[in-house]
Amino acid sequence: MQILEFIHEHITYIYLIVLMIFVGIELISHVPSVLHTPLMSGANAIHGVVLIGAIIVLGKAPEDDYLSLGLGFVGVVLGTLNVVGGFVVTDRMLDMFKKKKK
Amino acid sequence: MQILEFIHEHITYIYLIVLMIFVGIELISHVPSVLHTPLMSGANAIHGVVLIGAIIVLGKAPEDDYLSLGLGFVGVVLGTLNVVGGFVVTDRMLDMFKKKKK
Amino acid sequence: MMQTQILELLYLLASVSFVLGLKWMNHPDSARRGNLLAAVGMTLAVFGTIFLAGEGGSGMSNKGIILLGLVIGTAIGTVMARRVKMTGMPQMVSFFNGMGGACAALISILEFREMQHAGGVEHAIELVTGSADGGSAMKLLIIFAGLIIGAVSFSGSIIAYGKLEDKIKDRVLPMQQLVNLLVFGGALAIAGLMVGGQLEGTLWLYITLGLALVYGILFVLPIGGADMPVVISLLNSFTGVAAACGGFLYDNNVMLMGGVLVGSAGTILTVVMCNAMNRSLTNVLIGNFGGNKGGAAAAKSGSGGTIREVSATDVAIMMKYGQKVIIVPGYGLAVAQAQHVCHELEELLEKEGVEVKYAIHPVAGRMPGHMNVLLAESNVSYDKLVEMEHINPEFNTCDVVLVVGANDVVNPAAKSDPSSPIYGMPILEVENARQVIVMKRSMKAGYAGIENELFYQPKTGMLFGDAKATLTKLVNEVKTL
Amino acid sequence: MMQTQILELLYLLASVSFVLGLKWMNHPDSARRGNLLAAVGMTLAVFGTIFLAGEGGSGMSNKGIILLGLVIGTAIGTVMARRVKMTGMPQMVSFFNGMGGACAALISILEFREMQHAGGVEHAIELVTGSADGGSAMKLLIIFAGLIIGAVSFSGSIIAYGKLEDKIKDRVLPMQQLVNLLVFGGALAIAGLMVGGQLEGTLWLYITLGLALVYGILFVLPIGGADMPVVISLLNSFTGVAAACGGFLYDNNVMLMGGVLVGSAGTILTVVMCNAMNRSLTNVLIGNFGGNKGGAAAAKSGSGGTIREVSATDVAIMMKYGQKVIIVPGYGLAVAQAQHVCHELEELLEKEGVEVKYAIHPVAGRMPGHMNVLLAESNVSYDKLVEMEHINPEFNTCDVVLVVGANDVVNPAAKSDPSSPIYGMPILEVENARQVIVMKRSMKAGYAGIENELFYQPKTGMLFGDAKATLTKLVNEVKTL
Numbered sequence A, B: 001m002q003i004l005e006f007i008h009e010h011i012t013y014i015y016l017i018v019l020m021i022f023v024g025i026e027l028i029s030h031v032p033s034v035l036h037t038p039l040m041s042g043a044n045a046i047h048g049v050v051l052i053g054a055i056i057v058l059g060k061a062p063e064d065d066y067l068s069l070g071l072g073f074v075g076v077v078l079g080t081l082n083v084v085g086g087f088v089v090t091d092r093m094l095d096m097f098k099k100k101k102k
Numbered sequence C, D: 001m002m003q004t005q006i007l008e009l010l011y012l013l014a015s016v017s018f019v020l021g022l023k024w025m026n027h028p029d030s031a032r033r034g035n036l037l038a039a040v041g042m043t044l045a046v047f048g049t050i051f052l053a054g055e056g057g058s059g060m061s062n063k064g065i066i067l068l069g070l071v072i073g074t075a076i077g078t079v080m081a082r083r084v085k086m087t088g089m090p091q092m093v094s095f096f097n098g099m100g101g102a103c104a105a106l107i108s109i110l111e112f113r114e115m116q117h118a119g120g121v122e123h124a125i126e127l128v129t130g131s132a133d134g135g136s137a138m139k140l141l142i143i144f145a146g147l148i149i150g151a152v153s154f155s156g157s158i159i160a161y162g163k164l165e166d167k168i169k170d171r172v173l174p175m176q177q178l179v180n181l182l183v184f185g186g187a188l189a190i191a192g193l194m195v196g197g198q199l200e201g202t203l204w205l206y207i208t209l210g211l212a213l214v215y216g217i218l219f220v221l222p223i224g225g226a227d228m229p230v231v232i233s234l235l236n237s238f239t240g241v242a243a244a245c246g247g248f249l250y251d252n253n254v255m256l257m258g259g260v261l262v263g264s265a266g267t268i269l270t271v272v273m274c275n276a277m278n279r280s281l282t283n284v285l286i287g288n289f290g291g292n293k294g295g296a297a298a299a300k301s302g303s304g305g306t307i308r309e310v311s312a313t314d315v316a317i318m319m320k321y322g323q324k325v326i327i328v329p330g331y332g333l334a335v336a337q338a339q340h341v342c343h344e345l346e347e348l349l350e351k352e353g354v355e356v357k358y359a360i361h362p363v364a365g366r367m368p369g370h371m372n373v374l375l376a377e378s379n380v381s382y383d384k385l386v387e388m389e390h391i392n393p394e395f396n397t398c399d400v401v402l403v404v405g406a407n408d409v410v411n412p413a414a415k416s417d418p419s420s421p422i423y424g425m426p427i428l429e430v431e432n433a434r435q436v437i438v439m440k441r442s443m444k445a446g447y448a449g450i451e452n453e454l455f456y457q458p459k460t461g462m463l464f465g466d467a468k469a470t471l472t473k474l475v476n477e478v479k480t481l
């Protein structure tokens, strides 16, 4: 019964998650294999969205709590690394795949 | 601003709809053309889910409101036609596509 | 309330079953299972609603009438769906689609009635948004959307049904586009005024309904009968959207999900179907070379070259003493209901040691998969049906190609003539075979309404007559040889 | 609060941009645009959060520090991503992935701290569920999930990075499976007890963190370096799930959507990558024929037949006076960094009137697309790179095939020997060419660690030596001939 309760409380989340899983599966199922590496890299950049979590944590840290501020700051830097590095690397890779005029 | 208000109020619906649209597009984009007719028919059966609306309408009609009862009843019959007819026709069509042993 | 929670779970499962079902329908092997899965999900959702929804989770009132409706609908639906001939499938789908549209329109009417009874606008508020302002306008908006879309889908589907049953002919009104615009615009305008509160009263609702019904008729009437599969697919997605409106109205997840899914999948399917015929959707809807122009264009036939007529006896000999025969079935085979004789001929030849295959063009006939369905129905073995890409390289190893009532799908203009309306459509390359025999009744054009140069080539022999009659003749000839 | 509403809209747009971006990345033509779109969406979401989130929509506190972090991260990230060599891409991806994992773990630590400060369990309730019971347990559950998954992803990615940089060797502990199980089980058990309320205190959080970090190391350590792309893809999807946990925690739609998308897409991508190599995921993770076994199997070489060695001069003559040469690049070419000399040879031959093409096997090298990236980097024109399906029919029209440091991708056992571990993998059918020249350093096996019968065929000549050195020799020979 607790599981029903849980489903009830989070029903929209569950719908969203289930649908997004379907979207993810369908998107990837038809990719040519030469694009696997850039795709992996692109997906890597997208999960850098975790950066927003770090921003929220840092943004609500009390101004005198230096440990929180410090760790939050590190979190933001690392998250940004993931996002920026990820997108730049992917872009460089994909640049190799475009047709060149001879 | 009213549009922002609207988006705000229905944000989960919007997410659900957008994701479902993506799912629908991705699912259909890779179908072999011989399956178009059964697929159309299968989709037809699925939108028979409108039957549930007819059930709700009929289910809340006051017992002495004969017009509502009558129209609701017709709605349920038509909706059921859509669902049952749709699935049965699709099944018959798909039956034609299975490999037969000679 | 545990009931409500269980119902939520059932709705979730049903939504997933719709998605998975459609996904499985992508492959011939799993398609049937997919359809079954969606049906099971639907059943769960329907019975869940009847017995678990409502206040306190005690289920619906009027359970008896609801169940009666279900029983009657199931009985009629099953009988109709079982009785219909394979070739009548598209009109059946159209009919059922229309029923869904009508159902959506009825729901809207009843909801409107209820809103009026409950003292009009103010009451409905918490039903939709829970917020105080704009709530009832929103509800009205959804009601009218469901009404208009449902009604258009209903009347349009019925016209499509009639066309495919050959009960309704293509007809273009004078100033068709303008009339369409006026009718549809009228419906939208009235709906808009009612939502905005400038108009009131049930009468206007019925006027909107009427206009929407008329628009559905006008919309489908001028489109060529052969384009109906595309139109049905489009109307199909309309009904999906109407169902989604219902989901929005009742905050009902499974209606919303199912409706949106069909709305989006149906739209894409429509586009994909058009692409397979090498046409754009607007082209189908406005009708560039659809049905009614076929006859006219065909009149200017016999333009160039001479044709060579052959007799059934010649063809029978050719085939009997050949190594390999490929049959190209087309729309004419379906019209003549000649699939059974065709299968008989094939078996006969196989017994004589001739290899026989069928070359299946994806848009041969008038609905996608038409030829598969037709031939499978007459028990042709599945591995004799070879798809275009796989059979094309085989034509040059083949002695005789028998084109039975096909035309556009073997028209070389698609490859050679950039000005042809079918230019770019992949075709069956029958000219590579040693001999080509074309069976049709006359020199008339096919669906696209254009000349076919193939008929004038030296290696082509024409065998005129109704496909069924000619094939029967061939069977007899082969037997008596 | 209009700010909040705008933020919501931005999050919606960002979510859509992620989906569309990934969709566009499916085709080489639109891939770059897709990546850009996702980046734009991400930027909107990030700056939206900083300036519009928070109470009253006034944005975050500590804006200065946040922006400083962004600037520093952007600077370092851009420089690293720009500096890295093309062949070092996979380890770079792994590194950035690890940063994301670490970020997720840090978030969990800080949220836990805040829960403790705010007086522990009771306070957190409304933050997550809005309901009175189970709320804080739920929050703790999410925190621990984010912590463990993020930490595993971090340490695993760093090990994967080290392996690809050749700084860490494959190592199997005694009773590896058991140790793994204990460490991971321990982390789960402590987390479970804390969520259940039986354990308390920050110390346990750090113990869980430690165990998770150790598990990440143990998990990746024994897997062969060549399998790292698959492992990275898997860890990638882990980080996605960790990000989704954050979305759940903060009720933040864009984190949830982005995280779940990557979680599901990454998982499927992992499976698809395994399939392309004809292996199962468990096989990669437990290591059936991964890196460290290659050496051993290769020892039993020279099993059957004799080989024919050829000289660089012979090969140069053959190619110079041939009509058509096909080059098959493989892992050895990448290792030897011979792509530039290879391009030089190709240009030289083209100038002599020889037609030169490259045959690209989808899993040649050690990451998907490896050969495309490598050759494109050395300015080989894109239309000289022909994919497997298209080049295979061409081999029989070709005079010389030059296999440069490839092995498994041309191993005929994949077609002929059902007992071979690579049986069923599609290969480049080089045996159809008139002459096959194989350039490698020894008779050692490749990635799959198996014999290659091709080397013993009469039409095959072996040209031993480092790929770069040998190619340079060939270039000189062709020049001086």
Ligand SMILES: NC(=O)c1ccc[n+]([C@@H]2O[C@H](COP(=O)([O-])OP(=O)(O)OC[C@H]3O[C@@H](n4cnc5c(N)ncnc54)[C@H](OP(=O)(O)O)[C@@H]3O)[C@@H](O)[C@H]2O)c1
Pocket (backbone or CB within 6 Å): C226, C227, C228, C229, C277, C329, C330, C331, C332, C333, C335, C336, C362, C363, C364, C365, C366, C367, C368, C369, C370, C404, C405, C406, C407, C408, C409, C410, C439, C440, C441, C442, C443, C444, C445, C446, C447, C448, C465, C466, C467, C468
């Ligand atoms: N499959 C789909 O989804 C779909 C949907 C809509 C449109 N289309 C279009 O339909 C066309 C299909 O090509 P197709 O080659 O199958 O057909 P077609 O081009 O329409 O040609 C059919 C031919 O069959 C002949 N025919 C008609 N009745 C006959 C009878 N009783 N006995 C013998 N012959 C008969 C007609 O010539 P006579 O009058 O001289 O006998 C006609 O030329 C394509 O243009 C396609 O784009 C397909």
Ligand SMILES: NC(=O)c1ccc[n+]([C@@H]2O[C@H](COP(=O)([O-])OP(=O)(O)OC[C@H]3O[C@@H](n4cnc5c(N)ncnc54)[C@H](OP(=O)(O)O)[C@@H]3O)[C@@H](O)[C@H]2O)c1
Pocket (backbone or CB within 6 Å): D226, D227, D228, D229, D277, D329, D330, D331, D332, D333, D335, D336, D362, D363, D364, D365, D366, D367, D368, D369, D370, D404, D405, D406, D407, D408, D409, D410, D439, D440, D441, D442, D443, D444, D445, D446, D447, D448, D465, D466, D467, D468
């Ligand atoms: N692409 C991917 O995504 C991916 C990922 C993981 C694994 N794999 C696997 O990797 C394999 C790829 O096949 P492949 O044919 O490219 O490579 P391979 O089968 O691993 O063979 C590479 C060959 O190159 C030779 N070599 C190494 N260094 C060399 C040098 N400096 N100069 C000249 N030759 C050198 C080696 O022989 P010597 O030692 O005798 O020189 C070796 O036999 C497949 O089994 C695939 O499944 C691919």
